[in-house]
Amino acid sequence: MHRYRTHTCRNILETKIGETVRLAGWIHRRRDHGQLLFIDLRDHYGIVQCVTDVKELSFQQVEKIRLESVVCITGRVFKRSKKTINPGLLTGKIEIRINDLEVLSAAEQVPLQVNSEEDAGEETRLRYRYLDLRRKRMHDNIVLRSNVISSIRRRMNAQGFIEFQTPILTASSPEGARDFLVPSRSHLGKFYALPQAPQQFKQLIMVSGFDRYFQIAPCFRDEDSRADRSPGEFYQLDLEMSFVEQEDIFSAVEPILSGVFKEFSDWSISNTFPRIAYREAMLKYGSDKPDLRIPIEIADVSHIFQASAFARFSKIVQSGGVVRAIPGPECGSRAFCDRINSWAKAQGMIGLGYVIFNAGKASGPIANYLTTDEIRQLQLITGTKDGDAIFFAAGEELETAKISGQARLKLGADLNIIDVKVFKMCWIVDFPMYKVNELTDSIDFLHNPFSMPQGGLKSLENMDPLEILAFQYDLVCNGVELSSGAIRNHRPEIMYKAFEIAGYSQEFVNDKFAGIVNAFKFGAPPHGGIAPGIDRIVMMLAHENNLREVILFPMNQQAEDLIMNAPNKVYTEQLNELHIKIVPPTRLLNDSLIKEKANH
Numbered sequence: 001m002h003r004y005r006t007h008t009c010r011n012i013l014e015t016k017i018g019e020t021v022r023l024a025g026w027i028h029r030r031r032d033h034g035q036l037l038f039i040d041l042r043d044h045y046g047i048v049q050c051v052t053d054v055k056e057l058s059f060q061q062v063e064k065i066r067l068e069s070v071v072c073i074t075g076r077v078f079k080r081s082k083k084t085i086n087p088g089l090l091t092g093k094i095e096i097r098i099n100d101l102e103v104l105s106a107a108e109q110v111p112l113q114v115n116s117e118e119d120a121g122e123e124t125r126l127r128y129r130y131l132d133l134r135r136k137r138m139h140d141n142i143v144l145r146s147n148v149i150s151s152i153r154r155r156m157n158a159q160g161f162i163e164f165q166t167p168i169l170t171a172s173s174p175e176g177a178r179d180f181l182v183p184s185r186s187h188l189g190k191f192y193a194l195p196q197a198p199q200q201f202k203q204l205i206m207v208s209g210f211d212r213y214f215q216i217a218p219c220f221r222d223e224d225s226r227a228d229r230s231p232g233e234f235y236q237l238d239l240e241m242s243f244v245e246q247e248d249i250f251s252a253v254e255p256i257l258s259g260v261f262k263e264f265s266d267w268s269i270s271n272t273f274p275r276i277a278y279r280e281a282m283l284k285y286g287s288d289k290p291d292l293r294i295p296i297e298i299a300d301v302s303h304i305f306q307a308s309a310f311a312r313f314s315k316i317v318q319s320g321g322v323v324r325a326i327p328g329p330e331c332g333s334r335a336f337c338d339r340i341n342s343w344a345k346a347q348g349m350i351g352l353g354y355v356i357f358n359a360g361k362a363s364g365p366i367a368n369y370l371t372t373d374e375i376r377q378l379q380l381i382t383g384t385k386d387g388d389a390i391f392f393a394a395g396e397e398l399e400t401a402k403i404s405g406q407a408r409l410k411l412g413a414d415l416n417i418i419d420v421k422v423f424k425m426c427w428i429v430d431f432p433m434y435k436v437n438e439l440t441d442s443i444d445f446l447h448n449p450f451s452m453p454q455g456g457l458k459s460l461e462n463m464d465p466l467e468i469l470a471f472q473y474d475l476v477c478n479g480v481e482l483s484s485g486a487i488r489n490h491r492p493e494i495m496y497k498a499f500e501i502a503g504y505s506q507e508f509v510n511d512k513f514a515g516i517v518n519a520f521k522f523g524a525p526p527h528g529g530i531a532p533g534i535d536r537i538v539m540m541l542a543h544e545n546n547l548r549e550v551i552l553f554p555m556n557q558q559a560e561d562l563i564m565n566a567p568n569k570v571y572t573e574q575l576n577e578l579h580i581k582i583v584p585p586t587r588l589l590n591d592s593l594i595k596e597k598a599n600h
Contacts, residue, residue, distance in 0.1 A: 004072055004104075010045035012091050016077045021096065023048060024072045024104065026134065027065060028115050037062045040115075041073060041096075044139075048091045050075065052098040061101050068114055068131070070105040073098055122548075127562040129553055141550045144264065145538045149216055151263055152237055152534075155256045161212040161239060166201035168194060168218070173512065178222035180232075183578045194220035197531060199450065200516045202240040203488055206527040207519045214239040216534060224559075230535060230547050231559035236483075237537075240529035246471055246487055249528050250275075250427060253475070257482075257532065261423050264541045269423040273475070277430040282398075286324070286405020288431075291479030292424035294412035298404045299381045301325045305394075310369035316394045324404040327382040328389035328411055332356045337364065337389055343410060349403055353392040357384055366392065409479075423540070425477045430454075433470040434501065445502050447472045450516075451486035452528075453498060460497045475532060477540060485530025492520045 005024040012021060025043035035054045039062055040047050050073055052058045065071065075096040086092030111127075112120035114134045119125075125132045132138055153163070172179045172193035179193040195201075197219045205213045217238040225231040241249065254272055261269045274292075281288050284297045302322045305313035313323050331337060337354045344352040355364045355378065362375045370378075382390055391411075393403040412418045433453050435446040443465050451470040453459050459468050471487035489495050495517065496506050510517060538550040548554040555561050575581065 008045040009043045009048045012048050014093055017079050020076050022074045027067050027069050046090055050096040050098050058098045058101040066107050068107040068110050072102040072104055074100040126556050129563055141542045144542055145550055148538050151260050156214045161214040163215050164213055166198040170195050180220045180222050183580055185578055188579055196221050198238050203516055204519055206240055206242045207524045211242050225557040231555050235534040236531040238531045242525040242527045244528050249530055267421045267423055273425040273427055275427045275429050278428055281428050282401045286401045286408055288428050289476050289479055289481045293419040296327055296408050299325045304374050304377050310366055313394050321395050322397050322400050323394040324400050325382050326391040326404050326407045327384050328391055330387050331389040332358050332387040354389050356389045357386050423477055428474040430469045431472040433468040434465045443502055448486050450488055452489045457494050465501050482536050483530050483532035487528035490520055490524040490526055492517055
């Protein structure tokens with residue numbers, strides 16, 4: 001007989017009745033029935049009930065041992081009586097009569113309950129993550145993560161993608177987030193950076209002549225924590241393809257993701273995902289991450305109010321602003337509309353005007369200022385009828401879109417009209433190439449600077465930068481952004497011009513992106529890619545609201561690893577080797593003040 005176990009706690013079924021078996025695992029629960037003691041033994045695979053009576057030598061051991069201790073149990077398999085069958089357990093028809101019990105590792109009093117879903121709080125859960133991961137929900141989430149990644153790999157290989165690993169130590173890059181810097185011992189005063197994404201390397205793979213690349217890539221960004229974003233590191237399905245257009249990327253990704261979602265969830269999902277232009281998404285849903293489960297579409301009604309008697313809105317439109325209408329199905333009560341208006345004010349908004357439709361009449365704060373024809377147009381555009389309402393937001397276009405989008409989400413939740421048990425994915429396409437920097441009033445990239453502008457060099461040379469669209473796309477599921485991608489700018493002359501418009505010189509591009517620009521000068525294929533987030537995919541499949549619930553050892557919201565006590569201080573000898581000196585923040589502040597005075 002094996003030293004520790006002959007079976008797992010999953011495969012002891014009725015076929016084993018009468019056999020002597022050996023199991024190993026953790027004490028999950030203990031129940032004292034006077035003359036009998038029951039314990040539930042748990043391992044990675046399942047739970048088995050074991051029993052000893054007062055006459056057995058093991059009785060006193062079981063009586064004293066703490067929950068979560070690791071034991072080895074040898075005993076005979078018996079059939080349970082009909083009254084004691086547990087239909088909730090795979091092994092619920094049998095039990096083990098304990099002949100021998102060996103304590104392999106005794107546990108102290110545990111700081112959180114493993115055998116319940118009671119929330120012990122984030123700090124306790126992360127400090128004792130190894131205990132938290134013993135809980136069934138967490139254990140299942142991590143197993144799900146592994147299975148999802150395995151499924152993705154199989155599907156990628158089946159489509160002819162080849163998996164490569166790109167470097168972890170690389171050069172710092174002026175991208176959207178802060179880099180994690182790694183000092184070089186051999187090169188005084190110089191630093192490596194952990195990759196925010198394998199962006200340039202995967203493009204270099206295409207230049208190297210490989211046709212379809214992927215990897216489950218670790219990415220590192222020094223940014224603040226959010227429910228849908230982990231501080232420090234995350235994983236993505238990184239892929240790139242040569243000689244492709246936008247639709248080729250979509251055709252490759254859709255069957256992979258729809259297949260994975262169907263494999264690991266009984267929620268419905270379509271095989272193909274609709275394409276929605278960025279400007280259309282901002283108008284209809286007030287967001288470039290629309291939740292399509294909500295059957296409400298926002299409408300532009302600026303033209304109706306441009307010359308209307310409602311002066312507040314007409315002035316906004318005449319000065320270049322917009323008015324958006326958010327339909328409220330079956331919201332035709334003053335009390336409900338006032339609650340929504342109060343909610344809007346609590347969010348820092350001015351409020352939401354509204355019109356209510358009942359008994360063929362329109363009422364509300366705005367209705368008295370509107371003509372019969374204007375009211376009819378509003379109903380026609382929004383599709384509202386008796387018993388419905390329309391809420392209004394007005395002002396600068398982007399801010400109004402944001403307010404309208406928040407109101408749409410609020411209505412969806414309050415009216416309980418969000419489609420359930422469905423994953424609604426869509427592609428957001430036709431992103432503007434550039435935006436105006438609100439602080440400097442200069443032109444900035446809106447999205448990925450390595451994207452190909454629609455129209456190529458001609459559009460960069462002849463069009464208003466704010467009118468140029470890019471071959472960029474986001475993949476969105478139920479209001480959560482799963483991925484961003486683009487058809488890449490693979491020609492140096494187009495890249496130089498694109499960066500020039502954003503205020504960067506050719507020298508800057510050659511310095512910061514030397515590797516990729518130089519490679520493009522030796523023949524680069526048209527190529528594109530995308531990188532769906534593994535953590536977010538698993539989070540959605542596990543029906544969790546926070547990424548930390550699907551990551552083995554996540555950091556807390558302050559980007560601290562409470563188990564390993566990271567980040568932590570290092571020895572002076574290590575700093576000396578790297579020629580690094582720790583300067584206190586007050587010193588930095590004083591130095592900057594001294595320099596400022598000297599300059600004046």
